[in-house]
Amino acid sequence: MADRCTQFGNTFLGLPKENRPKTSKQASEYITLPSAVTCQAIRDIKGKPKARRFKKLWPGFNNQNFRIESAGGACWKASFPTLEKRVGVPIEVSQYQVKHLNALLNGEAKQGTAYLIKRGKEWYLHLSLTLTVEKNSQGKTMGIDLGLTDIAVADIEGKTLFFPGGQAAYTRRHYASLRRRLQKKQAHRALRKLGNRESRWISDQNHKISRRIIAFAQANNASTIRMEDLTGIRLTSKQRKKQRRDKGRSLHSWAFYQLQQFIEYKAILAGIKVEYVNRDKTSLVCSSCGTERSRPSGRWYVCGHCGSRKHIDANAAANIAKAISGLAA
Numbered sequence: 001m002a003d004r005c006t007q008f009g010n011t012f013l014g015l016p017k018e019n020r021p022k023t024s025k026q027a028s029e030y031i032t033l034p035s036a037v038t039c040q041a042i043r044d045i046k047g048k049p050k051a052r053r054f055k056k057l058w059p060g061f062n063n064q065n066f067r068i069e070s071a072g073g074a075c076w077k078a079s080f081p082t083l084e085k086r087v088g089v090p091i092e093v094s095q096y097q098v099k100h101l102n103a104l105l106n107g108e109a110k111q112g113t114a115y116l117i118k119r120g121k122e123w124y125l126h127l128s129l130t131l132t133v134e135k136n137s138q139g140k141t142m143g144i145d146l147g148l149t150d151i152a153v154a155d156i157e158g159k160t161l162f163f164p165g166g167q168a169a170y171t172r173r174h175y176a177s178l179r180r181r182l183q184k185k186q187a188h189r190a191l192r193k194l195g196n197r198e199s200r201w202i203s204d205q206n207h208k209i210s211r212r213i214i215a216f217a218q219a220n221n222a223s224t225i226r227m228e229d230l231t232g233i234r235l236t237s238k239q240r241k242k243q244r245r246d247k248g249r250s251l252h253s254w255a256f257y258q259l260q261q262f263i264e265y266k267a268i269l270a271g272i273k274v275e276y277v278n279r280d281k282t283s284l285v286c287s288s289c290g291t292e293r294s295r296p297s298g299r300w301y302v303c304g305h306c307g308s309r310k311h312i313d314a315n316a317a318a319n320i321a322k323a324i325s326g327l328a329a
């Protein structure tokens, strides 16, 4: 069904615009698929007006053609049409997913389109849900500073949570040396596999960190989370070239971007608003009295004006919470 769906997508793109099928009946001239799958495929193709060719067009099912139900205990079942008949397939779900699936069965979540997808040798179902969350509007503001020494430091009115980067840095070095060795042997396949393993490891870490940050935010009644706008970093062409050459670096900035994305979606699910701030003065100003100095020395920010002494990343996180350089556009 997945192969036929892809084939249909490419046949569709190959037809002159006026001859492209608009209904599953017109499409049946080109392909045999369940009509629900054809209709969704036409919607998906139209949703990608720039597509020239599909490497894969996965079969999709709208909420009328896809059902998910509890089969008792930890067992869940998904049913959808296939080429022969409608099937009910047992599926493996995680604890995190059970929470959302229960919301779906209770009518607290709205079901979106489901896609049948193959990754490696296994088949997955990607199901989108629309959830209504109750927004916390009367809470405090938390700032999060992302950095090299400490991956993340969160500050909420002087209470701080640190995520030291030691372990992550170690693993990065380990992978970097492994990669150098493999590069010498020109083991391309092994190298690609290593890349996947490393990025999965980073994703896993980012999930753990973001989960703990949101738990910390909720425990301290945060209604807003502020982070630095990383997209605003302007690189010179020389810096860009270096970053392209130095894979570790670009992997690193990708990891931070991903961490922000994870924090953002988990925050939204928890009813916490997310805002991005400009980064110009974040680490140069004393978060206690607002006095600016040119450069903090070492790991501690000691204010010559008010005498306050803070870890530089915690000072930065407090400044991010106050958005001292303004909210990002």
Ligand SMILES: [Zn+2]
Pocket (backbone or CB within 6 Å): 286, 287, 288, 289, 290, 291, 303, 304, 305, 306, 307, 308
């Ligand atoms: Zn001060």
